[in-house]
Amino acid sequence: MIDLRALREDPDRLRASQRARGEDDKVVDRLLDLDERRRSALTRFENLRAEQKTTGRSVSRSSGAEREELLARAKELSTQVKAAEAEAERLAEELDAAMAGVPNLIEDGAPAGGVDDYVVLEEVGTPPAFDFEPRDHLELGELLGAIDTERGAKVSGARFYYLTGPGARLELGLLNMAIAQALEYGLTPMIPPVLVKPETMAGTGFLGAHAAEVYHLPQDELYLVGTSEVPLAGYHADEILDGASLPLRYAGWSPCFRREAGSYGKDTRGIIRVHQFQKVEMFTYCRPEDAHEEHLRLLNWEKEMLAKVEVPYRIIDTAAGDLGTSAARKYDCEAWVPTQGRYRELTSTSNCTEFQARRLGVRYRDADGRPRYAATLNGTLGTTRWIVAILENHQRADGSVVVPAALRPYVGLDVLEPVNR
RNA sequence: GGUGGAGUCGCCUAGUGGCCGAGGGCGCACGCCUCGAAAGCGUGUGAAGGGCAACCUUCCGUGGGUUCAAAUCCCACCUCCACCGCCA
Structure with missing residues (x-):
């Protein structure tokens, strides 16, 4: 609003x-x-x-x-x-x-235009040069006994999967590393409910243009969240926060559910675009005047995570037409996917200014004692999709995959070895 | 799922149709007192909207209804608590 x-x-x-x-x-x-x-x-x-x-x-x-x-x-x-x-x-x-029906005011400086009018801000690392034909993430995942999409489809349908053995370990390790980093910077880890009431879903702006993306349980009048941003934004709904407590920073770990309506035929292979995945998401409540700086801080924390998994990536400044309803500005970090020869989104950080807070009734008391709406921001620290970039960029000719050094303590393995030939 | 009880200003509470245009206590803020503090005393103390302002309106869980008039009466719903049943 x-x-x-x-x-x-x-x-x-x-x-x-x-x-x-x-x-x-x-x-x-x-x-x-x-x-x-x-x-x-x-x-x-x-x-x-x-x-x-x-x-x-x-x-x-x-x-x-x-x-x-x-x-x-x-x-x-x-x-x-x-x-x-x-x-x-x-x-x-x-x-x-x-x-x-009115989306948030865009921040000054956000590029005008649609999906393809993004501005590349930075490219980090260089795409690996393989002296062999690289395997895609699904082939690697099957070879390593890490990803099983066939049984995922058998049990739940298209766009569902099992992470098995080393795959499960990789995801848990990645997400644990994300939580560890969040703790290091003083964020409060949160495991939120993933079924929410309509007012919470609407308050975060997801029942507008993207309502078809959201799983709805009409018998209980609840919605499955597509990101923990939703329950984290609702956490302080209808509250007046103590101004001295700001910024409040959380790191939510949750499964995420997306219908992927309208994406038929896109990314049908592997685990790039799935109905259910896990994510560690940062979420900040702060003063509106601090939101811009906080946004850059979230972006930096995303960059730090990406550096730890050692994948080449670029940062884009999303064009106004591709911002969500609630966002005033959005930066995406996109990792290089060798077998696709292009960059794919791994993180996304949005500054929603007071837009969500106004709908959800999240306020704080300023120095004069007056209630004011807070600004909310969110950003990704890790998701299931990161596995795609990690597997493909760190693969070797024999089909094994080197676990990035920073991740090894969390995964408990230095190298993922093929088990299925 | 069933039965019973309860939801009033940050917290506790008073309140059975007009004097509630929501009283009291706690807490909090300011002032007096004090060398300083405590105690005591006094004053103030919510949110939203409109208006330059004085001020006005709305909000007693939510939504309807009755009435000239509703915190108060009626209906439905929600939430919490207790107990029972069922499931894990």
Whole structure:
């Protein structure tokens, strides 16, 4: 949810933001008009209501003919108040509905345009040069007895898999390493619920344009989360945080569920795009004025994790049209996948400014004692997909895979050896 | 899943239709007192929206309803607690 008062003061800012996202900027005029009408309807209702209360009180103090007269007036006011209230409510609902469809204002500097208009900020490391034909991650995973997609499909369908033996160890090691790094920097590790109520899912902005991506359990009116960002954002919903406690930083470890609707035929091989995976996700609540700096801090922590697994990657500044509903700015780190000859997303960090907090009611008390909305940010420290980049980049001619040095203590193996020939 | 009880201002609590336009206590803030503190005394103490402001309106778990008027009466739902059943 964007700030209505800020919109009143500077509507051009939202117009520019909408255009950069490739979305309709006429919504601005509609919002301003609705807001104007809503406020005047509200004033009308409030004045009538005040008169009704005064009249009602004088009824109880009067008697006889005077009482009858006041009673008649009070009845009349009662009808008028009901009508005025209904009108104010109707306009408020209309405005809310219009506001709900408006994505966050983009941060200054975010590139305009769509998916392909990202800006490459940095390339780290160099793609490995193999003197043999590299195997893709699934072939390696099967060879090593680490990934079983056939049985995943048998039991649960397409885009499901088992991580077996060394594969399971690799994932646990990676995620444990992520938690260890999070602890090192003072983040609080969290294991959150992964089924959430509609208001939490909606509050984080996932029931808008991407609602089809979300698993829904209608019998219980719950949603399966696609990232622990959702329960971590809901954690402090409807709270007023102590300003001195900020920033609050969490690292959530959770399974993530995605329907992958509309991606039929894309990445059908292996574990690049799956319905269920695990992730360690950083989540920060901070003052809005500190959000930009915090965003860069999260990005740095992602870079540190990527350095530990020793895969070549690049950092992109996502274009406005490819930002989620809630994000004002987003940086993705994409690892080199040798058999695809391209970079694939391993991490994503978003600055959601006060957008999510406004919907979820997350506030803090500032130095003056006034409640203000907090900014929220999130960023990836590790996911199942990282296994793809690790296997492919560290493979050797015989099909074995060298475990990156930093990861070895967590995996308990130096090299993953082929078991199936 | 069943039965019973409960949900009021940060916490505890008063409150059975108009004097609740929510009282009291604790906590907190400020002031007085004090060398300083404690105690005591006094004042203040929520959120949202509108308004330049004075101020007004909304909020007593949520949503409906009755009434000129609802924390209070009626209906439904939610949450918590207790017990019972079922499952692991």
